[in-house]
Amino acid sequence: MxxxxxxxxxxxxxxxxxxxxxxxxxxxxxxxxxxRAAGYRYWSFWERDGGGWTYAAQGPSVTRPSDGDVQGFRFSVSEDSQNSAKPRGAGGFAAICSGTPAKPGTKRVALVIDPGTAADAPAGETPPAPRTACARLGPDATSAEALAAVAKPLRYDSHALLCAIAGYPRSGCGEQVPATRPAGGPRAHPSSSAAAASAPGHHIxxxxxxxxxxxxxxxxxxxxxxxxxxxx
Incomplete structure (x- = not known):
């Protein structure tokens, strides 16, 4: 050989x-x-610009809305760090805050709170009906303070990720679950920088x-x- x-x-x-x-x-x-098909269950944070919803550039704990702003919170399962369902409903500031007159030295912020659908709910829980509220606050108040004024109790995790609004859901926070939305759906980033760090935002x-x-x-x-x- x-x-x-x-x-x-x-x-x-x-x-x-x-x-x-x-x-x-x-x-x-x-x-x-x-x-990548796995999803995460959490509250996302939105701002209403004209007739549509835009994902908030910052989390509610640092965003300081102006008088007349409309903001929304939606509970849903998102496939990754750039996918989230928008709040449902077309309520504008005039309609939501019609019963809350302006007052000197304060601002009014309209909130749309959408706990999502049964498909997004944790096992054994039923989402409450979507609702709106008008928060009257001091000029420097944040969106988190606006939410706390009208939808207690709130629950946060150790990374300041918003886990529950008005007690819903009772437990869990940004947990991973099987995806329920088809690929190619509407996309956005997580509801805060904490959400990005703790779940969908990190990749290996x-x-x-x-x-x-x-x-x-x-x-x-x-x-x-x-x-x-x-x-x-």
Missing amino acids: TPRAAAHPTGARLLLLLALLGSLAAAGLADAGAA PSAGVVVGVGAVALLGVAAVWQARRRRD
């Missing part, structure tokens, strides 16, 4: 290993797709990516081996 022929078993083993890595990479990418390399990198490295080794084999 010549030295060239003796190298063939090594080449066969390399090709076999490459095929195995390819299969693992495909499985890893499939697992990553399944992980998938198994497919790690295995794929290994496969690329091994291909480089195989190329070097082939080049040396041709020179022999």
Whole structure:
């Protein structure tokens, strides 16, 4: 047997290993797709701009609304850090705050509170009906203070993520659940920076990516081996 022929078993083993890595990479990418399909259950925070809802750029604990603003909170299951259902209802400031007259030295903020649907509710709980409220506050009050004025009790976790409004839900906070929305639905970011950090916002390399990198490295080794084999 010549030295060239003796190298063939090594080449066969390399090709076999490459095929195995390819299969693992495909499985890893499939697992990553399944992980992306998971959702998180939490309250999202919105601001009404004209006739539509816009996801708030900051969390309610740091946002300071102006007199006449309309803000919304919606409980739902979101697939990732950029997916969330909007508050339902078209209530405007004039309608929501019609029974709360203006008062010097204060501001009025209209709130839409939507606990979501039965499909979004934790096991054993039924979402209350959506409602609106008008909060009268001091000029420097935050959106969280506006919410606390009309919808106690509120519940937060240790990362300041809003977990419950008016006691709903009774337990849980940003927990992972099977996704219920089709891919390609409306997208937005989590209700606060805390939500982004604790659940949908953080990403780690998938198994497919790690295995794929290994496969690329091994291909480089195989190329070097082939080049040396041709020179022999």
